[in-house]
Amino acid sequence: MPERIEGLPELTKKERMKIARHAMPEQTPEARVENFAEVALGYTAATAMEEAQRCLQCEKPLCVAGCPVEIDIPAFIDLIRQGDFKGAVAKIKETNTLPAICGRVCPQEDQCEVVCVLEKKFTPVAIGRLERFVADVERDAGTTEMPHCAAPSGHKVAIIGCGPAGLACAADLAKLGHQVTIFEALHKTGGVLVYGIPEFRLPKAIVDFEVENLKRMGVEIRTGYVVGKTATVEELFHEQGYDAVFFGTGAGLPSFLGVPGENYIGVVSANEFLTRVNLMKAYDFPNYDTPVRVGKRVAVVGSGNVAMDCLRCAKRLGAEHVICVYRRTRNESPARKEELERAEEEFIDFRWLSAPLEIYGNDDGFVTGMKIQRMELGEPDASGRRRPVPVAGSEYDIEVDTVIVAIGQSPNPLATRATPGLELNRHGCIVVDEATMMSRSLPGVFAGGDIVTGAATVILAMGAGKVAARGIHDWLGKLERGEVTKPPFTSAPA
Amino acid sequence: MHTIHRKELIAPKFWRFVVAAPEIARRHRPGQFVMVLLSDRGERIPLTIAHSDPQAGTITLVVQEVGKTTMSMGELEEGGQILSVVGPLGTPTHIENFGTVVCVGGGAGIAPMLPIAAGMKKAGNRVLSILGGRSEELVILRDEMTAASDEITFTTDDGSFGRKGFVTHALADLIAEKGKPDLVVAIGPAIMMKVVADLTRKHEIPTLCSLNSIMIDGTGMCGCCRVTVGGQTRFVCVDGPEFDAHKVDFDVLLKRLRMFLPEEQEARERYMADHACRALEGVAHA
Ligand SMILES: Cc1cc2nc3c(=O)[nH]c(=O)nc-3n(C[C@H](O)[C@H](O)[C@H](O)COP(=O)(O)OP(=O)(O)OC[C@H]3O[C@@H](n4cnc5c(N)ncnc54)[C@H](O)[C@@H]3O)c2cc1C
Ligand code: SF4
Numbered sequence: 145m146p147e148r149i150e151g152l153p154e155l156t157k158k159e160r161m162k163i164a165r166h167a168m169p170e171q172t173p174e175a176r177v178e179n180f181a182e183v184a185l186g187y188t189a190a191t192a193m194e195e196a197q198r199c200l201q202c203e204k205p206l207c208v209a210g211c212p213v214e215i216d217i218p219a220f221i222d223l224i225r226q227g228d229f230k231g232a233v234a235k236i237k238e239t240n241t242l243p244a245i246c247g248r249v250c251p252q253e254d255q256c257e258v259v260c261v262l263e264k265k266f267t268p269v270a271i272g273r274l275e276r277f278v279a280d281v282e283r284d285a286g287t288t289e290m291p292h293c294a295a296p297s298g299h300k301v302a303i304i305g306c307g308p309a310g311l312a313c314a315a316d317l318a319k320l321g322h323q324v325t326i327f328e329a330l331h332k333t334g335g336v337l338v339y340g341i342p343e344f345r346l347p348k349a350i351v352d353f354e355v356e357n358l359k360r361m362g363v364e365i366r367t368g369y370v371v372g373k374t375a376t377v378e379e380l381f382h383e384q385g386y387d388a389v390f391f392g393t394g395a396g397l398p399s400f401l402g403v404p405g406e407n408y409i410g411v412v413s414a415n416e417f418l419t420r421v422n423l424m425k426a427y428d429f430p431n432y433d434t435p436v437r438v439g440k441r442v443a444v445v446g447s448g449n450v451a452m453d454c455l456r457c458a459k460r461l462g463a464e465h466v467i468c469v470y471r472r473t474r475n476e477s478p479a480r481k482e483e484l485e486r487a488e489e490e491f492i493d494f495r496w497l498s499a500p501l502e503i504y505g506n507d508d509g510f511v512t513g514m515k516i517q518r519m520e521l522g523e524p525d526a527s528g529r530r531r532p533v534p535v536a537g538s539e540y541d542i543e544v545d546t547v548i549v550a551i552g553q554s555p556n557p558l559a560t561r562a563t564p565g566l567e568l569n570r571h572g573c574i575v576v577d578e579a580t581m582m583s584r585s586l587p588g589v590f591a592g593g594d595i596v597t598g599a600a601t602v603i604l605a606m607g608a609g610k611v612a613a614r615g616i617h618d619w620l621g622k623l624e625r626g627e628v629t630k631p632p633f634t635s636a637p638a
Numbered sequence: 639m640h641t642i643h644r645k646e647l648i649a650p651k652f653w654r655f656v657v658a659a660p661e662i663a664r665r666h667r668p669g670q671f672v673m674v675l676l677s678d679r680g681e682r683i684p685l686t687i688a689h690s691d692p693q694a695g696t697i698t699l700v701v702q703e704v705g706k707t708t709m710s711m712g713e714l715e716e717g718g719q720i721l722s723v724v725g726p727l728g729t730p731t732h733i734e735n736f737g738t739v740v741c742v743g744g745g746a747g748i749a750p751m752l753p754i755a756a757g758m759k760k761a762g763n764r765v766l767s768i769l770g771g772r773s774e775e776l777v778i779l780r781d782e783m784t785a786a787s788d789e790i791t792f793t794t795d796d797g798s799f800g801r802k803g804f805v806t807h808a809l810a811d812l813i814a815e816k817g818k819p820d821l822v823v824a825i826g827p828a829i830m831m832k833v834v835a836d837l838t839r840k841h842e843i844p845t846l847c848s849l850n851s852i853m854i855d856g857t858g859m860c861g862c863c864r865v866t867v868g869g870q871t872r873f874v875c876v877d878g879p880e881f882d883a884h885k886v887d888f889d890v891l892l893k894r895l896r897m898f899l900p901e902e903q904e905a906r907e908r909y910m911a912d913h914a915c916r917a918l919e920g921v922a923h924a
């Protein structure tokens with residue numbers, strides 16, 4: 145598709161409001177549960193421009209305030225209307241490093257779109273779909289321009305973790321002329337974008353494309369390198385000569401339920417299941433060597449984005465009956481609305497107000513079933529949501545071959561534990577100064593993304609990476625002027 | 639990419655690889671392992687580091703051909719490359735001068751035992767080793783283990799070498815003759831470690847074992863490797879691989895090891911069928 149075509153005229157406000165929001169072309173539910181290809185097919189240029197025509201070009205755009213990285217939304221949308229797709233994507237990239245990814249996975253319905261003025265009376269402008277559209281046009285055209293990189297500063301920065309936080313931080317530091325190395329524990333780059341989020345929501349080729357661009361900007365990536373094991377942060381500073389270190393290590397530690405029977409074969413964490421399926425491509429076993437088995441009946445515990453991905457992967461792997469077990473109601477489900485709706489279309493059996501009590505297995509150690517307790521909503525808890533309380537005598541059993549536990553992740557302590565003096569909160573998250581993302585206890589060490597906030601979103605991780613890049617740049621300046629020194633690490637690392 | 643410096647057959651289906659991995663060699667401590675991935679379509683498997691040479695920048699891995707991945711490793715050539723070797727992972731063995739340490743190694747478990755026995759000896763312990771296998775050629779690394787031990791006993795199931803019987807028989811006799819050692823370290827098939835644990839529990843001898851569960855990432859991210867130790871769920875890749883053998887629920891471990899038996903069988907058969915075809919083609923072309 146060309147990156148510049150003839151635009152559409154500007155309409156009056158009244159005319160704009162008459163246009164209905166354009167639906168996203170999708171694979172039908174029947175077709176898509178048979179494959180791992182992307183569900184959403186993307187707007188055509190004509191649809192995108194008509195959708196762009198809907199935007200009222202507000203003077204005080206609420207959408208911009210709703211965007212965690214404050215993309216100039218009306219400006220990029222107007223460029224789409226004018227047929228200037230290249231200009232539109234350049235506008236987005238002023239503040240967002242990864243538009244093709246964010247356009248697909250951001251919860252726009254809670255961010256820019258929920259506050260769009262059209263939301264109140266009509267339906268909001270499809271900001272996310274437009275963002276995705278222009279990013280795809282640019283990638284398909286093969287004209288992605290490398291950002292200008294400043295002259296080499298002579299400073300080296302180590303980034304731990306190649307998820308959205310690390311990628312965004314690396315890109316901005318490279319632009320500022322610093323020499324960047326990303327250390328990634330896994331053999332592939334992208335963090336949750338490759339091991340967690342499935343192909344049918346975010347094609348891996350898009351993630352690879354972004355990583356390739358980063359390499360072309362001169363960023364070095366070392367995969368299969370576990371900081372805390374292969375080398376410590378102290379060694380990065382004092383033996384390998386890095387001047388600053390950024391933690392973008394995410395929240396990769398799985399939680400389990402703590403109910404009897406949890407170690408039966410067939411009870412897996414969402415991380416294990418998704419890693420097998422997405423990172424190791426077990427859906428293509430035996431063409432790929434890693435196996436996965438779901439059986440006929442699968443229960444997924446939890447109802448966030450991670451749970452939705454597990455439910456939908458299980459369905460695609462051929463499970464006949466896929467059940468979602470969640471102790472609150474649909475209203476409290478933390479998943480993106482769009483993903484919840486798609487899962488509902490994909491024949492998932494949602495059991496709201498249901499909590500697992502016990503997992504049953506056979507003598508060979510395989511899962512056979514689960515005991516479920518019905519719940520009802522009681523008084524609001526600390527989070528303001530009504531607390532689910534058990535309904536006495538309401539237990540019942542279901543038969544299952546697989547149980548996938550998707551009830552949350554916490555930070556992986558491998559790197560933080562091997563960094564003496566690094567202040568963590570009680571959840572194991574790194575405590576930073578929000579303006580610079582620098583550790584409060586170890587100057588020169590920065591952090592951003594899920595390792596700071598706990599499991600959150602791609603855009604927040606990316607935004608934090610960018611703030612940290614600024615903070616690191618300032619720190620390097622101070623280092624140069626002799627105002628600060630690298631952390632000495634007085635106690636020996638573990 | 640990691641270059642294979644040396645590859646040799648040390649027993650039927652047992653290969654010793656010396657692989658370039660300078661940073662891993664530098665930090666390796668006894669008891670640690672690496673995750674190995676051969677190719678883009680491969681699976682990640684854990685292999686214990688049998689030896690490391692920080693000067694040469696190499697680590698030694700001993701691999702028994704049991705499944706598709708280990709069988710493909712048997713086909714790799716010296717000078718060839720391994721896509722990914724990650725580590726050193728796991729918590730190192732706690733090595734100090736305990737007094738007398740008995741090292742019980744069975745089959746492929748002898749390889750991970752080697753650095754531990756050597757480390758224990760270096761720390762001043764009297765190291766008494768008992769190595770066993772099904773038959774003579776499966777009792778691997780005999781010279782290396784002899785050098786790392788003060789005394790050594792060999793057993794084979796069929797009596798083809800050393801004394802006939804299991805390592806546990808030899809261990810029971812050793813305890814009867816020499817009294818209780820201060821520590822027993824047992825590494826081998828899960829069933830062997832279970833029997834050793836049962837024996838030493840009776841004698842109240844502290845016992846460590848090293849568990850070989852199925853792993854994916856090896857860094858605590860998936861929970862696939864979890865086992866029950868002292869009634870609690872623990873991850874072998876980060877909390878272990880060594881645990882107090884008296885607290886390990888070996889029944890859970892034994893069952894979990896059978897998790898993917900049908901798939902492993904399928905992969906192995908396809909691999910062998912593939913190779914039979916290629917061998918036949920080779921004949922046809924000759
Ligand atoms: C299944 C799933 C679905 C999701 N869906 C959505 C969605 O639709 N929309 C959305 O906005 N968010 C979603 N999220 C959340 C989002 O993916 C995360 O918030 C985001 O990826 C966090 O980015 P990060 O860079 O902080 O960490 P991660 O993406 O977790 O990356 C961290 C990286 O660090 C590496 N690492 C960890 N420790 C070490 C170490 N010691 N040495 C070297 N490397 C290390 C890890 O291997 C990993 O690659 C989803 C998450 C999951 C799991
Ligand atoms: S709030 Fe909605 S209508 Fe207003 S500028 Fe943003 S996208 Fe356009």
Ligand code: FES
Nearest residue numbers: 856858860861875
């Ligand atoms: S192998 Fe994944 S947690 Fe241990």
